Amino acid sequence: MKRKIVSVLVCAAMVATMAVGCGSSSTDTSSDAAATTEDAAAEEDAAATEDAAATDDAAAADGDVITVGFAQVGHESDWRTASTQSCQDVFSAENGYDLQFVDCDNDSAVQLEAVRGFIEQQVDYIIIDPIVTTGWDMVLTECEDAGIPVIVIDRTIEDSDKYVAWVGTDSKAEGLAAGEWLKAYAEAKDISELNILVIEGTTGASAQIGRTEGFNEIAEREGWNIIDSQTGDFTQEGGQTVMESYCKSYEGQFNVVVCQNDNEAFGAMDAMTAAGVSYGVDGDVILISFDGCRAALEYAMDGQINAVIECNPMAAPIVEEVIQALEAGEEPVAEQYVPGSYFTGDDSVTSIEVNGEAKEMTIVTPELLETRPF
Numbered sequence: 001m002k003r004k005i006v007s008v009l010v011c012a013a014m015v016a017t018m019a020v021g022c023g024s025s026s027t028d029t030s031s032d033a034a035a036t037t038e039d040a041a042a043e044e045d046a047a048a049t050e051d052a053a054a055t056d057d058a059a060a061a062d063g064d065v066i067t068v069g070f071a072q073v074g075h076e077s078d079w080r081t082a083s084t085q086s087c088q089d090v091f092s093a094e095n096g097y098d099l100q101f102v103d104c105d106n107d108s109a110v111q112l113e114a115v116r117g118f119i120e121q122q123v124d125y126i127i128i129d130p131i132v133t134t135g136w137d138m139v140l141t142e143c144e145d146a147g148i149p150v151i152v153i154d155r156t157i158e159d160s161d162k163y164v165a166w167v168g169t170d171s172k173a174e175g176l177a178a179g180e181w182l183k184a185y186a187e188a189k190d191i192s193e194l195n196i197l198v199i200e201g202t203t204g205a206s207a208q209i210g211r212t213e214g215f216n217e218i219a220e221r222e223g224w225n226i227i228d229s230q231t232g233d234f235t236q237e238g239g240q241t242v243m244e245s246y247c248k249s250y251e252g253q254f255n256v257v258v259c260q261n262d263n264e265a266f267g268a269m270d271a272m273t274a275a276g277v278s279y280g281v282d283g284d285v286i287l288i289s290f291d292g293c294r295a296a297l298e299y300a301m302d303g304q305i306n307a308v309i310e311c312n313p314m315a316a317p318i319v320e321e322v323i324q325a326l327e328a329g330e331e332p333v334a335e336q337y338v339p340g341s342y343f344t345g346d347d348s349v350t351s352i353e354v355n356g357e358a359k360e361m362t363i364v365t366p367e368l369l370e371t372r373p374f
């Protein structure tokens with residue numbers, strides 16, 4: 001909004017300059033009549049300019065262009081691409097927004113710098129998808145001092161409460177779901193011993209912390225053996241590198257691989273194929289991933305990934321509701337969860353119970369993929 005007012009003033013100044021220019025050229029004609037006509041025209045122009053400025057002011061007061069700074073994690077995964085797209089679609093110029101987007105390339109220092117840049121630009125709102133959960137209180141205090149509301153999206157912040165709302169998914173519930181599905185699947189297939197390798201997400205990210213906590217809770221409860229758990233940084237390359245080393249170190253010793261996102265699973269699949277390890281519905285290794293982007297669901301449909309726990313990246317419409325509530329002077333909803341589904345390629349497990357709630361396992365079909373939004 002501040003930006004809009006500035007641009008209205010700049011326009012008015014430009015029109016005024018043009019009017020002065022016209023007036024001075026009229027004196028060159030040395031015709032009084034022409035000068036009078038020019039003066040009248042200049043007066044009319046000025047009046048029209050004032051009217052236009054008044055209309056613009058009214059529009060601005062109506063909530064015209066809203067400037068939003070978004071400090072995005074990076075571009076590490078298909079999920080991230082979908083999240084960025086969701087924000088760009090919602091906070092578009094057609095929808096009345098000026099989106100200042102910064103891809104922080106998974107670097108916390110860059111992310112803090114991006115937020116400080118938004119403060120300097122005096123944006124109206126700041127959206128942060130925090131790479132890691134800590135290190136936030138100082139910069140969020142700066143946002144608060146500048147009077148800029150912060151909305152946290154997707155991942156959580158643990159060391160500060162200086163933000164107005166959070167919109168995201170429940171990563172611990174996602175981890176629990178992966179565990180509950182594995183328990184039910186092992187029972188259905190009569191597999192008595194589970195030897196598990198985990199490829200974690202970015203260390204210190206709430207998605208990594210929550211998914212690890214949730215899955216480990218079930219593993220402990222069931223007495224499963226987690227052989228190793230290393231970070232693949234939520235990337236395909238990271239997943240592949242970790243899996244290559246797992247295949248060497250634990251050859252013949254594992255029958256489950258849990259990847260904390262789809263892209264890590266794609267990398268792990270390449271590494272297992274190269275090492276001659278079979279996976280999926282007909283393979284020796286049960287493969288689980290999180291996110292549920294289109295490519296992963298295709299693999300689930302083909303039986304290459306056994307189960308995919310969805311994490312829905314389309315949070316931007318809910319973030320917009322928060323912003324609209326703030327614009328209207330209302331208290332926004334402080335915490336909102338984007339719901340997710342659970343997918344498989346076969347009917348071995350039809351439903352699981354997570355946090356005491358029964359949830360259906362959805363079998364991926366070509367029809368489902370046709371309407372998949374990400």
Ligand code: GYE
Binds near residue numbers: 076079311
């Ligand atoms: O699972 C992963 C991404 O924070 C939930 O980050 C998000 C995770 C998502 O890079 O693919």
